[in-house]
Amino acid sequence: MKFDVLVDVRLRGGIADPAGATIERALPALGYDGVAGVTVGKTVRFTIEAADEAEASSRSEDLCASFLTNPVIEDATVTVNPAGESAEAGA
Amino acid sequence: MKFDVLVDVRLRGGIADPAGATIERALPALGYDGVAGVTVGKTVRFTIEAADEAEASSRSEDLCASFLTNPVIEDATVTVNPAGESAEAGA
Numbered sequence: 001m002k003f004d005v006l007v008d009v010r011l012r013g014g015i016a017d018p019a020g021a022t023i024e025r026a027l028p029a030l031g032y033d034g035v036a037g038v039t040v041g042k043t044v045r046f047t048i049e050a051a052d053e054a055e056a057s058s059r060s061e062d063l064c065a066s067f068l069t070n071p072v073i074e075d076a077t078v079t080v081n082p083a084g085e086s087a088e089a090g091a
Numbered sequence: 092m093k094f095d096v097l098v099d100v101r102l103r104g105g106i107a108d109p110a111g112a113t114i115e116r117a118l119p120a121l122g123y124d125g126v127a128g129v130t131v132g133k134t135v136r137f138t139i140e141a142a143d144e145a146e147a148s149s150r151s152e153d154l155c156a157s158f159l160t161n162p163v164i165e166d167a168t169v170t171v172n173p174a175g176e177s178a179e180a181g182a
Contacts, residue, residue, distance in 0.1 A: 010136070023158070026158075035137050035138070037138045039135070039136045043099065043101070046128055046129040047126070048126050048127075049127075063126070067114075
């Protein structure tokens with residue numbers, strides 16, 4: 001059975017986010033005021049073959065902690081859905 | 092009034108995704124089989140000051156199309172929530 005997986009990675013609190021800081025600093029000059037707290041993260045989407053949702057979830061979490069993120073500086077949220085059911089994770 | 096905004100950016104269909112392809116190619120050698128369709132995207136989170144949700148949404152969409160994404164190769168989904176209400180966009 002196939003599952004759509006969405007891994008949402010963002011920097012942990014307190015870790016410098018130079019990309020976000022650069023965007024935030026640039027916006028007032030570009031005419032956008034009132035924007036604050038800009039942070040930049042990444043997402044990884046994939047489909048995984050597994051017997052059930054629990055297995056898909058545990059393999060994805062494992063994959064995520066081992067290769068997709070750096071747990072020292074990043075937090076990840078893993079969302080697993082049966083393939084095709086979620087526009088969010090799957091499209 | 093403040094709103095939490097989440098901009099989810101992903102490559103349009105048909106655009107080469109070298110980061111995703113590299114991850115996908117590496118996984119079998121690392122012991123993860125059955126993973127396919129790997130794509131990598133980015134997220135930008137920020138808070139915006141606006142009179143109401145409609146204004147927050149239109150300013151965010153505008154910002155997103157002008158500076159945060161390249162609409163030629165990327166699709167973006169903008170999610171706006173009143174500040175503090177959504178763990179997803181705000182934490």
